[in-house]
Amino acid sequence: MGNKETRVFVLDDEKSVQESLRMILKDKYQVFTFNCPEKALTDLSLEPDLIFTDIRMFSMSGLEFLEKVKKIKPQVEVVMITAYPDFSSSLQALRSGAFDYIVKPFGKDQVLEAAERALQRRNQVIESTRMIQDLREAIDLNYEATTRALVLAVDAKDSYTAEHSRRTSELLVRLGKRIGISHSKLITYKRAADLHDIGKIGIEESILRKKGPLTPFEFEKIKQHPLIGYQILRPTTFLEEGLDIVLYHHESYDDRGYPEGLKGKKIPFPARLFAIIDTYDAMTTERCYRSKLSPGEAIEEIMKAKGKQFDPSLVDLLVPHFLKFEKDGYLYKL
Numbered sequence: 248m249g250n251k252e253t254r255v256f257v258l259d260d261e262k263s264v265q266e267s268l269r270m271i272l273k274d275k276y277q278v279f280t281f282n283c284p285e286k287a288l289t290d291l292s293l294e295p296d297l298i299f300t301d302i303r304m305f306s307m308s309g310l311e312f313l314e315k316v317k318k319i320k321p322q323v324e325v326v327m328i329t330a331y332p333d334f335s336s337s338l339q340a341l342r343s344g345a346f347d348y349i350v351k352p353f354g355k356d357q358v359l360e361a362a363e364r365a366l367q368r369r370n371q372v373i374e375s376t377r378m379i380q381d382l383r384e385a386i387d388l389n390y391e392a393t394t395r396a397l398v399l400a401v402d403a404k405d406s407y408t409a410e411h412s413r414r415t416s417e418l419l420v421r422l423g424k425r426i427g428i429s430h431s432k433l434i435t436y437k438r439a440a441d442l443h444d445i446g447k448i449g450i451e452e453s454i455l456r457k458k459g460p461l462t463p464f465e466f467e468k469i470k471q472h473p474l475i476g477y478q479i480l481r482p483t484t485f486l487e488e489g490l491d492i493v494l495y496h497h498e499s500y501d502d503r504g505y506p507e508g509l510k511g512k513k514i515p516f517p518a519r520l521f522a523i524i525d526t527y528d529a530m531t532t533e534r535c536y537r538s539k540l541s542p543g544e545a546i547e548e549i550m551k552a553k554g555k556q557f558d559p560s561l562v563d564l565l566v567p568h569f570l571k572f573e574k575d576g577y578l579y580k581l
């Protein structure tokens with residue numbers, strides 16, 4: 248296990264202890280000695296693999312030092328050095344994340360064995376972290392491939408819906424970043440936006456492509472698409488709360504929406520947010536039964552619908568960003 252690439256910090260305010268540990272470890276590892284914990288903390292940027300630290304020091308206790316190390320570099324293994332078998336503080340150190348402790352006076356083999364075992368554990372932890380990371384990436388790739396496959400299915404049925412979904416998901420990500428939605432939430436919201444109208448797969452093409460106004464019966468059919476989409480996607484696990492976008496994107500803040508006629512904040516947040524983006528895109532796109540609005544006109548319509556169709560606080564939050572995008576010409580490129 249020992250190699251000169253492996254970095255070991257030795258922290259002890261007694262020079263003789265530092266020196267004896269250095270002598271024991273130096274043939275196998277690159278050793279850095281410290282007599283003050285503050286300096287050792289600063290030098291964590293040197294990426295040590297293992298730290299031997301005294302449990303009792305003047306400026307900071309070994310336990311305090313251990314906690315700080317684990318906060319900054321959780322994967323560094325720490326072995327405590329104690330002057331006498333102080334069972335309670337050694338136990339506390341182990342509970343706080345120390346790997347082991349050695350008791351002064353220590354022998355060469357005892358130190359080398361402790362170092363070897365600590366480094367073995369570190370390698371195991373690194374390896375399992377890497378495996379988990381690889382697994383997560385594989386799952387994410389799978390989710391992306393599934394989303395793409397479903398988008399293609401929508402595209403085959405209705406290319407307008409597929410294009411509309413692409414634009415809304417792009418706009419959602421752009422706006423979401425600006426209003427501080429976390430990266431992980433935006434990933435699920437984006438997938439949901441890409442698929443929010445997937446339920447249209449279950450609606451007759453004659454209704455989807457009808458030129459001119461829909462009859463009440465046809466409109467009732469169209470109104471089923473959020474629920475159909477939800478039923479298609481519910482068995483998957485990758486949309487999480489994004490599923491709310493699929494089911495509730497046609498709910499209206501004043502309870503006049505569908506499928507459930509929810510009112511106000513009873514409509515889940517991502518759906519209240521997405522409803523604004525969805526409607527914006529629908530208004531700025533040419534359809535056979537009506538002509539499109541300019542981005543500026545659509546933003547005005549959104550403001551008029553504040554408190555009626557849309558959550559007023561979200562309209563206030565989004566409109567400045569819509570206006571900025573309009574000024575930058577981004578909205579015309581979508």
Ligand SMILES: [Fe+2]
Nearest residue numbers: 443444496497
């Ligand atoms: Fe829809």
